[in-house]
Structures are given as structure tokens and as C-alpha cells.
Amino acid sequence: MSKPLVVFDKVQKHFGNFVAVKELDFEIREGEFLAIMGPSGCGKTTTLRMLAGLEAPSVGEIRLNDHVMNDVAPHERDTPLVWQSLALFPFLTARENVEFGLKMRGVDKAERRKRALKWLDKMDILEFADRDISTLSGGQKQRVALARSLVMEPQILLLDEPLSALDAHLVIRMQAVLTDLQRELGITFVYVTHSQSEAFAMADRVIIMGKGEIAQIGSPKDIYREPANQFVAEFVGRNNILSGKVASLSDDTARIATPSGDFTVPTKEVHLVKGQKASFVISADLLHISIDEPDARNKAHCKLISEEFVGSMVTLFLENSTGHEFKVQMQERELSKFDLKSGAEIWLSWDTASAHVLNEN
Amino acid sequence: MNPSRSLNVILGIYVAMVFAFVFAPIVFSMIFSFNSQRFPTIPLGEFTTEWYAKILADPDVWEAALNSLIVSCSTAVIATFLGFCTAYSDFRYNFRFKGPYLALILLPPTIPLIIMALAMLAWFSKIGMSGQIYSIIIAHSVLTAPFAMAVIRLRLNQMDPDLESAAWNLGGSEWQTMRYVIIPFCKPAIFSALFLTAAVSFDEFAVSWFVSGLNKTLPVIILEIVQGNIDPQVNAIGTFVFLISMTLVVLAQVFFASRQLKSIKT
Amino acid sequence: MLSSSGRKFNLYALTWRLPIIFWQFIFFVGPVLFMVAMSFFLVKNYRMTEAFEFVNWSKMLSRGYFWDSYWYTVFIAGVSTICAMCIAFPAAFALAFRASESTRRWAIFLLIIPFFTSYLVRTFSWFVILSESGVINGMLGYIGLGPYTMLNTSFGTLVGYMTLTLPLVVILQTVTMANIDKNLIEAARNLGCSAFRTIWQVIIPLSKTGLIIAAIFCFILSFGDFVAPFYLGGSQEPTLPILILDTTKSGQQWPRAAVVAIMMMATLFAIAFAGIALAYRKKKGAK
Numbered sequence: 033m034s035k036p037l038v039v040f041d042k043v044q045k046h047f048g049n050f051v052a053v054k055e056l057d058f059e060i061r062e063g064e065f066l067a068i069m070g071p072s073g074c075g076k077t078t079t080l081r082m083l084a085g086l087e088a089p090s091v092g093e094i095r096l097n098d099h100v101m102n103d104v105a106p107h108e109r110d111t112p113l114v115w116q117s118l119a120l121f122p123f124l125t126a127r128e129n130v131e132f133g134l135k136m137r138g139v140d141k142a143e144r145r146k147r148a149l150k151w152l153d154k155m156d157i158l159e160f161a162d163r164d165i166s167t168l169s170g171g172q173k174q175r176v177a178l179a180r181s182l183v184m185e186p187q188i189l190l191l192d193e194p195l196s197a198l199d200a201h202l203v204i205r206m207q208a209v210l211t212d213l214q215r216e217l218g219i220t221f222v223y224v225t226h227s228q229s230e231a232f233a234m235a236d237r238v239i240i241m242g243k244g245e246i247a248q249i250g251s252p253k254d255i256y257r258e259p260a261n262q263f264v265a266e267f268v269g270r271n272n273i274l275s276g277k278v279a280s281l282s283d284d285t286a287r288i289a290t291p292s293g294d295f296t297v298p299t300k301e302v303h304l305v306k307g308q309k310a311s312f313v314i315s316a317d318l319l320h321i322s323i324d325e326p327d328a329r330n331k332a333h334c335k336l337i338s339e340e341f342v343g344s345m346v347t348l349f350l351e352n353s354t355g356h357e358f359k360v361q362m363q364e365r366e367l368s369k370f371d372l373k374s375g376a377e378i379w380l381s382w383d384t385a386s387a388h389v390l391n392e393n
Numbered sequence: 394m395n396p397s398r399s400l401n402v403i404l405g406i407y408v409a410m411v412f413a414f415v416f417a418p419i420v421f422s423m424i425f426s427f428n429s430q431r432f433p434t435i436p437l438g439e440f441t442t443e444w445y446a447k448i449l450a451d452p453d454v455w456e457a458a459l460n461s462l463i464v465s466c467s468t469a470v471i472a473t474f475l476g477f478c479t480a481y482s483d484f485r486y487n488f489r490f491k492g493p494y495l496a497l498i499l500l501p502p503t504i505p506l507i508i509m510a511l512a513m514l515a516w517f518s519k520i521g522m523s524g525q526i527y528s529i530i531i532a533h534s535v536l537t538a539p540f541a542m543a544v545i546r547l548r549l550n551q552m553d554p555d556l557e558s559a560a561w562n563l564g565g566s567e568w569q570t571m572r573y574v575i576i577p578f579c580k581p582a583i584f585s586a587l588f589l590t591a592a593v594s595f596d597e598f599a600v601s602w603f604v605s606g607l608n609k610t611l612p613v614i615i616l617e618i619v620q621g622n623i624d625p626q627v628n629a630i631g632t633f634v635f636l637i638s639m640t641l642v643v644l645a646q647v648f649f650a651s652r653q654l655k656s657i658k659t
Numbered sequence: 660m661l662s663s664s665g666r667k668f669n670l671y672a673l674t675w676r677l678p679i680i681f682w683q684f685i686f687f688v689g690p691v692l693f694m695v696a697m698s699f700f701l702v703k704n705y706r707m708t709e710a711f712e713f714v715n716w717s718k719m720l721s722r723g724y725f726w727d728s729y730w731y732t733v734f735i736a737g738v739s740t741i742c743a744m745c746i747a748f749p750a751a752f753a754l755a756f757r758a759s760e761s762t763r764r765w766a767i768f769l770l771i772i773p774f775f776t777s778y779l780v781r782t783f784s785w786f787v788i789l790s791e792s793g794v795i796n797g798m799l800g801y802i803g804l805g806p807y808t809m810l811n812t813s814f815g816t817l818v819g820y821m822t823l824t825l826p827l828v829v830i831l832q833t834v835t836m837a838n839i840d841k842n843l844i845e846a847a848r849n850l851g852c853s854a855f856r857t858i859w860q861v862i863i864p865l866s867k868t869g870l871i872i873a874a875i876f877c878f879i880l881s882f883g884d885f886v887a888p889f890y891l892g893g894s895q896e897p898t899l900p901i902l903i904l905d906t907t908k909s910g911q912q913w914p915r916a917a918v919v920a921i922m923m924m925a926t927l928f929a930i931a932f933a934g935i936a937l938a939y940r941k942k943k944g945a946k
Contacts, residue, residue, distance in 0.1 A: 084562055085561075086558050086561070086562070105561075105566075106558070106561040106562055107561045107562075107563075107564050107565055107566050107567075107569075107570075108564075110564075111562070112562060112563060113559070113562045115555045115559060116555075117553050117555050119553055119555035119556050119558070119559035121556065121559075121560075121574060121577075121578075122578070123577045123578060123580075124577075132560070132563050132565075132573070133563035133564050133565075135573070136560070136563055136564040136565040136566075136569055136573075137564045180563070181563075184563065184564070400854075401753075401757055404749060404750075404752070404753035404757055405753065405757075407749050407750060407753065408749075408750045408753050408754065408766075411746065411747070411750040411825065411829065412766075412769065414821065414822075414825065415770065415773055415822070415825060415826050416769075416773075417784075417788070418780075418781035418782070418784035418785050418788070418822060419772075419773070419776055419780075419781060419784070421784045421787070421788055421794065422780050422781065422783070422784040425784070425787060432787070432790070432792055432793075433787055433793070433794065434792050434793055434794055434796075434797040436797075474678070475678055475679050475682055478674075478675045478676070478678045478679055479675075479678075479679045481675045482672070482675045482676045482679075485672075485675075486672055486676070488676070494676075494679075494680070497679065497680065497683045497684075497687070497688070498679050498683060500687070501683075501687055503879065503931075504691075504883075504924065505879065505882065505883020505884075505900065505923065505927070506883065507883055507884075507885050507900040507903050507904065507920075508694075508883065508903070508920040508923060508924060509690075511694060511903055511907055511913070511916055511917065511920050512690035512691050512693065512694040512920070513686075513690050514907070514913075515690065515693055515694055515697050515913055515917070516686075516689055516690035516693045516694070517690075519693060531686050532686070534682070534686075535682070535683065535686050535687045538679070538682075567671045568671065592775045593775070596775060596776070596777050596778070598777070598778075598779055599885070603907070612777055612779060615777065615779050615780060615783070616779055619779065619782075619783050619786075619890065623786070623787065623790075627780060627783050628780070628783075628784070630780075631776075631777055631779075631780030631783070631784075632780075634776075634777050634780065635776045635777065635780070638775040638776060638777075639772065639775065639776070641775070642771070642772070642775045646768070
């Protein structure tokens with residue numbers, strides 16, 4: 033795409049005996065929307081704080097525009113951060129909050145005011161410019177926090193779970209605001225979140241972190257369809273994971289014996305040996321259901337346990353005779369053709385190409 | 394229900410009696426200050442402002458009032474500065490010997506004043522600083538800094554821990570952040586601490602008496618009058634001192650409470 | 660936060676850390692250590708000379724009047740503590756369990772006021788109230804009683820101590836008991852505990868730590884106060900603070916006063932540590 037803006041070169045971070053970040057080796061490209069996602073305690077926030085200079089790497093280098101940043105004080109960097117807590121200054125008005133960074137940089141009063149108002153306007157909160165922070169709603173505060181960082185006109189904007197305090201409907205609205213902004217400004221966004229929906233909805237690339245390490249880097253689609261390993265597959269959710277032993281091998285497929293039956297998987301991208309353990313995933317939306325036994329190489333007979341509706345999408349939770357749980361995602365109107373009741377017996381099937389073999393680790 | 398009700402009534406009367414005991418000397422002192430009798434008793438004598446007229450005409454009282462004013466204002470500033478520095482260090486940093494460090498500031502109020510008075514008197518004589526107004530100021534700052542520290546530390550506890558980092562992140566150096574974020578945030582507590590330490594200093598008599606030399610403060614004047622005989626002037630001065638202390642305490646409370654209301658809203 | 664404190668020299672950090680260290684070393688640690696040193700100095704011709712002799716210690720500790728005074732002070736401060744704890748308890752109980760949240764807050768605010776009023780003036784006020792022709796005897800006279808001598812007695816001293824300590828003890832007891840989980844008390848009552856047994860077997864054990872701390876504060880305040888025993892007690896039996904006062908103000912015997920002061924501090928530390936150990940003993944056992 034384009035040249036790297038930020039390079040993490042074998043970066044580690046220890047707090048005493050606790051290793052927060054084991055080893056990070058990745059690049060952030062100019063102008064991309066990068067999401068860093070992982071469960072709490074995976075080191076994602078520490079990674080962001082190292083980028084902002086709030087923590088110093090214990091080992092390795094962080095380079096921004098080819099400059100080594102390790103010893104640059106936080107206030108000498110141009111890496112504004114949007115905080116999870118927002119960290120707005122409670123004793124200042126909305127406008128004064130936005131002006132804060134410019135004031136620290138010695139921009140004169142008139143210019144400061146002009147630029148602050150421009151950004152408040154851009155964020156649609158101009159009318160609240162002279163209000164106390166405590167009188168603003170959650171969404172308005174969020175916009176002030178964004179304006180406060182963007183008024184610095186940075187090359188890169190860091191966001192640490194900025195939407196976690198908002199109501200669900202506001203989250204969707206702010207996601208649109210953020211993606212539009214990022215496209216319009218063309219600057220790099222680094223967005224830390226534990227929410228898959230936020231990361232997948234907005235990001236160009238996603239880094240999945242687990243236990244201080246990168247588990248996978250890729251586009252949302254890659255990660256969803258082809259999780260690199262079991263950790264990612266489980267973290268992403270809405271996946272069906274089956275494990276067993278390789279029973280037989282052919283040119284570009286393998287037959288894997290699992291407690292739930294024997295299944296065929298593609299082996300173009302992996303090397304399998306007969307008898308070895310193997311796991312594979314099938315995304316929940318790639319499973320088909322039928323009442324009668326289908327004529328397919330991969331099928332499972334299951335009982336319907338429960339259904340979960342989110343808008344027009346529905347997730348079915350099924351269980352086979354060995355107790356293995358399957359998840360199926362489909363359009364509600366598609367499901368209505370079947371007229372299923374809880375406890376109904378149905379068949380699942382999928383195309384061999386839908387399965388994705390996981391790397392063992 | 395009935396025994397519990399009568400118990401409540403008895404407890405209510407009891408609480409009222411305890412409060413009566415606590416406030417009796419304050420109230421009587423005020424009443425006596427307007428009472429014409431030299432040895433007040435029941436029934437009370439006539440209303441008079443004689444004692445107030447007397448103290449207002451007494452140059453010693455004026456001088457003592459001025460000394461008290463200087464001492465309590467200076468003490469407030471020094472103690473609040475020291476308290477702020479310590480509260481901030483405790484809030485921001487972890488370092489070795491932090492326990493002893495905190496003990497250093499918090500210990501003085503647990504030592505009886507008479508002992509502090511003796512120790513201060515001896516030490517100030519030794520280093521040639523005794524008998525001055527600044528001797529009282531220094532001693533009072535040691536005694537009152539813990540109160541300032543406590544008030545400001547409580548305020549810092551209410552601060553979003555990201556606030557300081559947010560200011561650095563926006564290009565503020567540590568010093569700028571102190572100037573534009575920490576101090577504005579602590580402002581209500583700083584005022585609260587100023588009034589509180591001023592009030593404590595304004596009433597302190599034991600250490601002042603020992604180290605003041607000829608520079609008497611109002612409480613020292615009271616002490617000396619009381620030593621002589623019964624003189625209702627004491628009540629007049631006492632009422633005056635009480636009103637000033639109360640004003641300071643109420644102001645401290647107002648600053649303390651107003652910021653708590655505000656922090657609930659945010 | 661950790662990263663910036665790790666550097667060797669940090670001007671910013673030291674700016675905030677050092678002032679109190681300098682100030683307290685010069686004006687708090689200095690005086691206290693000097694007082695200890697002073698207890699070994701000599702006084703010749705009304706002038707103190709620096710020395711290292713045990714003469715002050717041996718003189719003070721071998722005198723009967725010092726030990727009389729010592730035990731009297733311990734005794735009267737102990738009596739004061741018991742009185743204050745007992746007088747305060749029903750009031751604190753009422754405020755903690757029978758009063759509304761806002762009443763309690765107001766009560767505590769009112770009880771803070773006395774700390775900021777001149778203790779001297781309050782004592783003087785008692786002096787007038789309690790005197791033989793004072794307000795109380797005046798009132799008792801109407802019903803044909805008295806006059807009673809209340810000043811220059813241990814009773815007078817105790818009234819002064821109560822003036823000093825009662826507000827604090829009520830506050831500490833109230834706060835401690837208000838923090839007890841009310842459900843535990845309900846449970847005890849439901850299980851058939853009588854009101855007094857509930858107090859004795861549930862409330863007091865649960866608020867033990869706070870009660871002991873209140874008692875320690877009360878003891879420290881009474882033990883170190885010279886105003887009440889001097890003006891209301893008449894100092895016929897001088898307490899240790901009065902001994903310090905007399906030896907310092909009139910006798911020029913600062914080293915001997917220092918001996919008394921150190922003995923006082925040692926006693927207070929011993930009692931405070933014993934009290935704290937007692938207060939937290941049960942918690943350790945529970946682990």
C-alpha cells in the first residue's frame with residue numbers, strides 16, 4: 033500500500049516480573065485504519081500507551097517516520113490519544129478543552145479560538161462550545177474528546193476503547209462519524225478495542241493480540257474466514273471449531289475424524305500428516321440447514337437448542353449427539369421457511385471449501 | 394413498638410444532653426461576654442458591651458490580633474504549600490521509604506502540644522530563632538501541614554488518573570500540566586486547606602506561648618489573662634476568636650462541599 | 660508513571676518531594692531529637708551546657724513526686740478515657756442506628772465545631788460555670804442544694820478533659836458504628852438476641868477497632884493536656900504536662916522537662932502500640 037508510518041521493532045514491555053508485551057513486530061501504514069483487538073490484559077492498551085510515550089519499551093524500538101521514539105517524552109510527540117475515560121478537563125469548558133493542546137504548543141489566543149471553534153463545528157457541537165463539560169451528554173463529551181485530539185492536526189490518532197462508555201445506538205452513530213473522519217482527513221487511526229463488531233466495522237486491518245503477543249494480523253475478512261489459530265477462532269466467536277485426527281489424505285483435501293464424525297477439509301494452505309491432530313473452523317454463516325438428510329460430504333445431525341435474534345439476523349444454537357455445540361447464522365426470513373421449534377431435529381451441512389484448517393499452536 | 398419508641402425518646406434526650414455539654418461553654422462564653430457581672434451567675438446581670446469596649450481600647454489586644462493575623466495567614470500559605478507538595482508526591486509517585494516519608498508529615502499532630510512546645514522552644518533557642526513571630530509560624534506550619542495534606546490528597550483521589558497523562562499527550566510538559574491541570578483541579582481543596590490551617594493556627598496556644606517570646610498572639614493573651622484572675626474580657630476575646638475561626642471553618646467546608654457536589658455531577 | 664520515576668535525577672519529582680523532607684527534618688525531627696539530647700545536658704548557674712550526663716534522668720526518676728505525678732496522670736487520663744467512652748457510647752449508638760443519614764451528618768458537623776473554638780476560652784467558661792458562686796451552684800441554690808465545690812478537684816479536671824475529648828470520641832464512635840452492616844444486627848435480633856446482648860455481643864465486637872482507636876485518641880489528648888488540670892483541677896496534684904510547664908517556665912530546668920516529655924512520649928507510644936495490637940488482633944486470628 034504505502035510506506036510504514038510506525039514500526040514496532042521487537043518491542044517488549046515488562047512491569048517488574050510481569051510481562052505485559054512479549055514481543056511485538058509490526059508496521060502501521062500511513063493513512064490506514066488499524067484496529068488492535070484482544071481480551072482484557074492482552075497488552076493492547078500498553079501497546080498504545082507505548083506509542084504515545086506514556087510507557088517506555090523495555091526492549092526494542094518504536095520508530096515513527098523513521099525516528100526512534102523510545103526516549104521522546106510524551107509531550108514532545110504528536111500522537112494525540114482519545115481516552116477510554118475521555119479524560120476531559122472538568123474545570124474547563126468544551127472550547128477550552130479543545131484549545132488545551134494548542135495552548136500548550138504556544139499558539140496565540142485568537143488562532144487557538146478559531147481552530148477550536150472550527151473543530152467543534154466539524155463535530156456538530158458548536159452550540160455547546162461554552163458549556164461546562166459536566167453538563168454535556170456522553171455523546172457530546174465523546175465529540176469534544178475527538179475534537180480536542182484532532183485540533184492538533186496530527187498524522188496519527190490513537191483511540192483507546194473510546195466508545196465503550198456509550199449506549200449501543202450511539203456506538204453505531206459514532207462508528208460512522210469515525211470512519212467518515214478517517215477517510216476525509218486521510219490520517220492514520222490506531223484503534224484499540226475488545227469489541228469485534230467495532231473493529232470489524234471500521235478497520236482496514238486488524239491485529240488480534242493475546243497474552244502480550246500478536247495472534248494474527250489481517251483484514252477483517254481474512255481474520256473472520258481464515259483465523260490463524262484456535263485462539264483467534266475462539267476470540268472472533270460465531271465460529272464452529274472441530275478437532276480430530278487426520279484419517280486420510282488426498283491431493284488437496286484431507287479427511288479428519290472427529291468425535292462428531294468424519295469431515296473433509298481443504299489442505300491447499302497447510303501441510304497435514306496422516307494421524308496428526310488437526311482442528312478446523314467453519315464460519316457460522318456458511319452452514320446450511322435442512323430437515324432431511326442432505327447429500328453432502330460434510331454433515332451433522334443436530335437438535336435445536338435455542339435461537340438468538342439480532343435485527344434480521346438469527347443465530348441458531350445446535351447440539352449433536354456427542355454434545356458438541358454448533359452455531360448457525362442466517363437471515364430470519366430464510367429460517368422462517370423451516371418453521372422450527374426448540375428440540376427439532378435438523379441436519380447441518382457445508383461445502384468443503386468453507387472449512388479452514390487452523391495452525392496448531 | 395412502644396418500648397422502642399420510649400427508648401428512642403430517652404436516647405434523643407441523652408444526645409441532646411451530650412450536645413448541651415459540648416456547646417455549653419461556647420454558648421455561656423458568648424452570653425458572659427455581654428453580661429455586666431464580673432463573676433457571672435444565675436440570675437444574669439444586665440446587658441453590656443463594656444468588655445468589648447475594654448478590649449478594643451487595649452493596645453496589647455490589638456497588637457496580639459495583628460500577630461495572630463500574620464501568623465495564621467503565613468502558616469496557612471506555608472502549610473498548604475507543604476501539604477500540596479506531599480499530597481502530590483504521594484499521589485503521583487511510588488518510591489522507596491514512602492512509609493517513613495508520609496509518617497514524617499503525618500506524625501506531629503499525634504504528639505502532645507506541650508511536648509512539641511518544649512521541643513520547639515529548645516530547638517529554636519539552640520539555632521537562634523526563638524522569640525520571633527516567624528518562630529510561631531514555623532512551628533504552626535509543622536503542626537498544620539498534615540491537615541492541608543489530607544484535604545488535598547482527598548481531592549487528588551477524585552481525579553481521573555488519565556487526566557495528567559492526557560495533558561502530556563496534548564503537548565503539555567510536566568510543569569505546564571501542573572500549572573494548567575493539577576492546580577486548577579485542586580483549587581477548591583487548596584482554598585479549603587488554606588482556611589482550615591488558618592483556623593487551627595488561629596486557636597493554637599501552647600506552642601505559641603512557649604516560642605512566641607514577646608510577640609503574643611490572641612490565644613496567648615487569653616492564657617495570660619486567665620492565669621491572673623477572672624476577667625470577662627476573656628469572653629469577649631474568646632467570642633471574637635470563635636467568630637473568626639468559625640468563619641474560616643465554614644469557608645473551608647463550603648469549598649469542600651461545593652466541589653463534592655460538582656464531582657457527583659460529572 | 661513508573662517509567663518516569665525510574666530515572667536517576669528528576670527535577671520535577673524532587674521539587675514536590677523534597678520541601679516537606681527538608682522542612683520536617685529541620686523543624687520536626689530536629690526539635691524532637693534535640694529534646695532527647697537535651698535530657699542529657701547539664702544546668703549550671705541557671706545556664707544550660709551541652710553534656711552527656713545521666714544526672715537529669717537519675718534525679719527525675721528517683722524523685723517520689725515525679726512518680727506520684729506520673730501515676731496520677733496515667734490514672735486520671737485512664738479515668739477520662741473510660742468516662743468519655745461510656746458517656747459517648749449511647750449518643751453514638753443513637754446517632755449511628757436511630758438517626759437518619761442527614762441528621763448524622765449534621766451532628767458530626769456540629770461536633771467538629773468545638774475543635775476550632777479556643778479550648779482555653781471553653782475551659783475558662785467552665786471555670787465560671789462551675790465556681791462556687793457560678794451558674795450551676797446558682798441553679799442548685801434555687802432548689803436548696805449546694806453550693807458544691809467543683810473547681811480544683813479531679814472532677815473539675817475531668818470536666819475539662821471531657822470538653823476536649825468528648826466531641827472527637829462521639830464522632831469516631833458514630834462513624835465506626837454507622838459502618839457496621841445493618842443486616843448483621845437485624846440477623847442477631849431475629850435470632851432472638853436481646854437489645855443489650857446485641858450491643859454486647861454483636862455491635863461492640865464488630866466496631867472494636869474503631870472503639871479502641873477512639874480510646875487511644877482520648878487517652879493521648881487527656882494525657883498531654885495541661886489546661887484542664889491546671890485551671891479546673893487546680894494543679895494540687897500536678898500532672899506530667901504541668902510538671903513540664905513548671906520546670907520549663909519557672910525553673911529553667913529544660914533538661915528535666917525533657918526527661919518528663921520523653922517519659923510521656925514513651926508511655927503514649929507503648930499505649931498506642933498496645934491498643935493497635937489489641938484492635939487488630941482478632942483479624943489476624945481469623946486468617
